[in-house]
Amino acid sequence: MxxxxxxxxxxxxxxxxxxxxxxxxxxxxxxxxxxxxxxxxxxxxxxxxxxxxxxxxxxxxxxxxxxxxxxxxxxxxxxxxxxxxxxxxxxxxGIGAVFQEDASFPWLTVRDNIAFGLRRAGVDPAETQRRVEYAIGFMGLREFATAYPAQLSGGMRQRVCIARTLVMQPRLILLDxxxxxxxxxxxxxxxxxxxxxxxxxxxxxxxxxxxxxxxxxxxxxxxxxxxxxxxxxxxxxxxxxxxxxxxxxxxxxxxxxxxxxxxxxxxxxxxxxxxxxx
Amino acid sequence: MTAQPPAWLAFSSRALDALVIAALFVAVWQGLYEYAGDSAITAPLATLSYAASLVKTSNFWGHAQATLVAFAYSLVISIVLGVVLGLALGLQRFAGDVAEPIFVALYTIPKVTLYPLILLIFGLGVSAKVAFGVIHGVIPIILFTLNAVKNINPVLLRTSRAMRLTQWQTVTTVLAPAVMPELITGVRVGFSLTMLGVLIGEMFASQRGLGFLIVNGISMHNVPMTTAVILIVVVFAIAANGLLLWIDKRMHRAA
Missing domain, CATH: 3.40.50.300 (P-loop containing nucleotide triphosphate hydrolases)
Incomplete structure (x- = not known):
């Protein structure tokens, strides 16, 4: 028993x-x-x-x-x-959130959008670059890396937001x-x-x-x-x-x-x- | 399928528009001259030649400098005060909702009626001109900034929280760039109005500055000088506004 x-x-x-x-x-x-x-x-x-x-x-x-x-x-x-x-x-x-609305920062390029959180968190530049380039490739954003969100379609902008969350390596990803x-x-x-x-x-x-x-x-x-x-x-x-x-x-x-x-x-x-x- | 017109054509059509407007301006000017005569206004060509000799005198530059210094002080104070107040009121929703109609109402006051009071308070020097410039310029900057903050896309602020940004980081790296295009528009409007305020200030009760030169030309029956200074001020204002408009458009295109 x-x-x-x-x-x-x-x-x-x-x-x-x-x-x-x-x-x-x-x-x-x-x-x-x-x-x-x-x-x-x-x-x-x-x-x-x-x-x-x-x-x-x-x-x-x-x-x-x-x-x-x-x-x-x-x-x-x-x-x-x-x-x-x-x-x-x-x-x-450890939690990353992606919202329903387009939350890309219109004043930053795709690359800078994705690097945004890492830079604010003080991650070292080499590591930031490595993660950002990886995410750009992973999300198929290579040819748009220097574009601004206004130049992208809605789907592309949403990818930017996902990539921006992804590079922070969240352990729980919330997607609305x-x-x-x-x-x-x-x-x-x-x-x-x-x-x-x-x-x-x-x-x-x-x-x-x-x-x-x-x-x-x-x-x-x-x-x-x-x-x-x-x-x-x-x-x-x-x-x-x-x-x-x-x-x-x-x-x-x-x-x-x-x-x-x-x-x-x-x-x-x-x-x-x-x-x-x- | 409609073909895009080539870039040079678009450019030359814009240049053509500018040329047409300039030509109209000169035509109206010439017409006014024909109507009112030498005792009120100088003809375009004569004005140009007078202006050309005027800008060679050190006397003119002394006055221009007086105006520019007063204008620079007014503009800096208008921008700093306008942006700080606009940001503060925009971030405090309730305070902003209360303050906005008050500022709009204040703005409709014919400010020139306040000028005697300003003179009594600040005296006859540069500070009265600066104060009058600020009174004109600060309110539009406050209103544009306030509205930019109030209308910021809320998902950007949610994103800032989700990214665990500190308040300082949110203000400097999200809020500031997000409101920047509207803020530049406010500065552009504030720029013209500050200049208006400073020049009006110089027209009354001042011995220095381009505003003084304009009025002085009238009282000394020096019509060519009055017309030439007006022309110089107009050219400066159009050039400065063009520059700010260009920055403004660039900012809004990125957004």
Whole structure:
């Protein structure tokens, strides 16, 4: 009996060590004339090295969830921990965030945009150059290295933002609909790049997306959120191998996962747009 | 498919526009001369030749220097004060929202009515001119800077936080370059208005400066001098504005 308990405890301990980010009883209420209960309460464990996606109807608090994990805004209740340290009020070292909007600095060239964070952090110039040149090559920005963001397409600018986050070597990468503005083909290819980046860096990735196929194709697990206030109504494990790419869309299992996501989301999406009979 | 016109054509069409405007300007000038005669204005050619001899006299440069010194002080004070106040009010949203309409209202006051007070406060020297220049120039710089800070793309500030920048780093490496194009526009507007203020200041109650020369020419019935100094001031203003406009456009193109 006691041996069994010990084993169980040991398993819990290893499970905890593997958890990279943890949310417990997290809620977020925006106070104001009309208080908005945006999120929760919800619990989430992100294991180290996992590719986790979040899907949900519009306005369900997906971006709020990302802000909470990144430390960009505090939870109203509950706790967020990253690498066993509480996240409170500021962005912890080791988290990189890419936003939905174009966040490239228009006054800097692509190369200087990507080097920006490293220079502010005082990383030595040789190392900065090495990482920046690598990221430029990795994200396919070689021929645009001296261009300004205004000269680039939306997709290229988003790559600059991803590269700028990547060079900081974050252990947890948070992406808030980074491909939201891109066309479907470009999205699929960017998805491949994201998978390559994820495999190569070994980082934990949390991707927020409104595209069910994107979530199904990229993720180890997909969290499905309810209409506001957002909670996880289910978490789907896809079961893909680590070496996957966009060709997976031809796999019958891909259709099954996508269909499952939609069957979970359909009712919530109807609620979100205020339809009757949801 | 429409072909892009070659660059030289675009350039020459711009040069042509400038030429047409200059020609119109000279034509109106000549027309005014025909209408009002020698006692009010000097003809374009005669003015040019007078101006050419005027700029050879040390007396003229003494006055020009007086104006430039007063203008430089006013401009520096307007820019520093305008940028600092604009940044501070832009960063404090509430203070900015309160202050902005006040500044707009202040700006509509006919400032020349304040000049007697300025003279009483600052005396007859250079400080009154500087004060009057600043009164004209500082408010547009404040307003442009304030709005630039208020309208900064919020995702840039989120990015600064996500990159764990210190407040100082955020201000110097994100906020400052982000507001720079608008700020240059403010400086460009402030530049012209500061000059206006300084020249008006010199026209009343001053013994030095180009503004004084203009008014002095009138009271001494030296119409060619008045016209020539006006021409010189206009050329300087157009050149300076052209330079600032060029910087302005470059900044906005990058953004």
């Amino acid at each position: 006691s041996a069994g308990v010990a084993v169980a405890q040991a398993q819990t301990a290893t499970a905890q060590a593997k958890v990279h980010a943890r949310l417990r009883g997290v809620t977020r209420v925006f106070e104001g004339k009309l208080s908005v209960h945006a999120l929760g309460p919800l619990d989430l464990d992100l294991p180290r090295g996992e590719f986790f996606s979040v899907v949900g109807p519009s306005g369900c608090g997906k971006s709020t969830l990302m802000d909470l994990i990144a430390g960009l805004s505090p939870p109203t209740e509950g706790t967020v921990t990253f690498e066993d340290k509480p996240v409170a009020g500021e962005v912890p070292d 609909e980074p491909f939201g503005a891109l066309d479907q083909q470009t999205r699929l290819l960017m998805g491949d790049e994201l998978l390559r980046l994820w495999r190569e860096t070994g980082a934990t990735v949390m991707l927020i997306t409104h595209a069910l196929d994107e979530a199904a194709m990229l993720s180890d697990r997909v969290g499905v959120m309810s209409a506001r206030p957002g909670r996880f109504i289910d978490v789907i494990t896809t079961g893909w191998s680590r070496e996957r790419d966009s060709n997976i869309v031809a796999d019958p299992a891909f259709g099954v996962v996508t269909a499952r996501l939609w069957s979970l989301l359909r009712g919530e999406s109807l609620k979100a747009i205020g339809a009757k009979g949801a």
